Structures are given as C-alpha cells and as structure tokens.
Amino acid sequence: MSKTKLKKNRRIIETRKTKAKEFKFKGCHAAAHSDVRLGVNRKVKVRRKNEKKLRNRRRSNTTKDTIKGNKNGFAEWKPRTKGSTKKVEKQKMKMAKKKNKQKNRLRFKGVGR
Incomplete structure (x- = not known):
C-alpha cells in the first residue's frame, strides 16, 4: 500500500477513535466499538474484500478468457x-x-x- 494510503487509513482510524471516545461519555452504542476495535474491524473488512477479489480472479481464470x-x-x-x-x-x-x-x-x- 502506498504511503499516502496508509496515512489516510491511519487518519480514518484516528478520527473513528476520537468519535468513539466522545460517544463513550454519551453512553452511546459506539462505545462498544471503541479505540482498538475500530482498527481491527477495518483490517478484517479489508482482508475479506481482498480474499473476495482473489476468489473472483481465480474463478475468472478458469471460466472466462480474454x-x-x-x-x-x-x-x-x-x-x-x-x-x-x-x-x-x-x-x-x-x-x-x-x-x-x-x-x-x-x-x-x-x-x-
């Protein structure tokens, strides 16, 4: 991943963390997904997406051709x-x-x- 992309992702995670902290005081549901969880959830999401891409690529390699x-x-x-x-x-x-x-x-x- 490029540096800018990483920076952007980090920024997204940071903002989410702060939001979660704000919600904590309000006693909102987002408190359950505070700090670390947000980063982890994002990673899982990205991994799933990549796996899906790979699966599709493998599938198209065998069935469709250029x-x-x-x-x-x-x-x-x-x-x-x-x-x-x-x-x-x-x-x-x-x-x-x-x-x-x-x-x-x-x-x-x-x-x-």
Missing part, C-alpha cells in the same frame, strides 16, 4: 493463462465448435448472404 473480438461477433480466442498445451488445445477446439455454431445460426437466419 476474448478480443472483431466487429462481426466472431472473436479471436486466446487463453488467459499458460496452461498445459493439451488443455489449451481442448479449449481452442471448444471455441471453434462454438464459433461454427454461431456461424450456422446466422446462416440459417439469412444473415450475410
């Missing part, structure tokens, strides 16, 4: 990860099959004649 399409909707397919060649070949075949299906569907509709 498709750079040309204008008529038939995309040039490239695998995102450097997997085993066998796997890649299999995926390429799958994509070719998909592409053919798409072409046929359009042909029967009478598009592009």
Whole structure:
C-alpha cells in the first residue's frame, strides 16, 4: 500500500477513535466499538474484500478468457493463462465448435448472404 494510503487509513482510524471516545461519555452504542476495535474491524473488512477479489480472479481464470473480438461477433480466442498445451488445445477446439455454431445460426437466419 502506498504511503499516502496508509496515512489516510491511519487518519480514518484516528478520527473513528476520537468519535468513539466522545460517544463513550454519551453512553452511546459506539462505545462498544471503541479505540482498538475500530482498527481491527477495518483490517478484517479489508482482508475479506481482498480474499473476495482473489476468489473472483481465480474463478475468472478458469471460466472466462480474454476474448478480443472483431466487429462481426466472431472473436479471436486466446487463453488467459499458460496452461498445459493439451488443455489449451481442448479449449481452442471448444471455441471453434462454438464459433461454427454461431456461424450456422446466422446462416440459417439469412444473415450475410
């Protein structure tokens, strides 16, 4: 994390702490989440968010791939990860099959004649 970001986070936590202290005198619910808890809660929140990001990235690595399409909707397919060649070949075949299906569907509709 960049220095400015850290500073900003620290500032946020500091302000929260002071707020919690103010609330303490008022006997408000925020007193329960005073000082340290606020920092901890924030850390937990950030960690969860990062875990979620990682999970999604892993998921998208296996399912979706980067498709750079040309204008008529038939995309040039490239695998995102450097997997085993066998796997890649299999995926390429799958994509070719998909592409053919798409072409046929359009042909029967009478598009592009």
